[in-house]
Amino acid sequence: MSIRTPLAHARGLGTAKDGTHHWWLQRVTSVALVPLVLWFAFSLLSVSHADYEGFQHWLSNPINAGLMIALVLTAFYHANLGMQVIYEDYVQPEWAKYTALLVTQFVLFLLGIIAVVAVLKVALA
Template identity: 45%
Template sequence: MAREGVSHWWYQRLTAVALAPLTLWFVWSTIQLMGVDLAGFRAWLSGPVNLVLSTLFVCTLFYHMKLGIQVIIEDYVHDHVLNSLGLIATNIVSVVFCVLTVVSIFVIVFGS
């Protein structure tokens, strides 16, 4: 669609800048979470900083992913139908996984 190029480019960079420190935090966190059970995971996730950063990381990651895959489909899938289907699938998968993951984070922390 017309006139979306600039905002797409801009959001791609914005999410990239946000993801750089978030990814380092995530990498560091995974080292501490290796082989932990659910109680340990819940204890870690319940820290307010970890809860906020996890949620931010998941949302930013899936948005960045959606923008990136979108560009790849636009550049390499020339078949009109496949192109449209690919873009729709990308949107659905990104949104569904983002929502499911964020809901899961809150279920783990605040659920029974």
């Protein structure tokens, strides 16, 4: 028998109130990716027969470069959010979960930076 109330027993067992924010971020990035991917697909069709100079000319347009960078950053951030959910749900040892999260975040951040630099290099060349 304990003198603690049911509320005292339940405290600390619930959510950290971070799940809703994470869920919304996944949905927002998903919705943002739909028009970005459609723009990317149609854009690739329009420059599919172009050589490097033609593609560079197309990417030197600030709108195209901006949308390309937005696509890259949104895709990598969405991938990070999705991998975090997978690791939190399915990786059991806590050390393995945190290691996988840190490695994934580092790799996706590094790849995102490389992709943005590559887009800028082609666009500004």
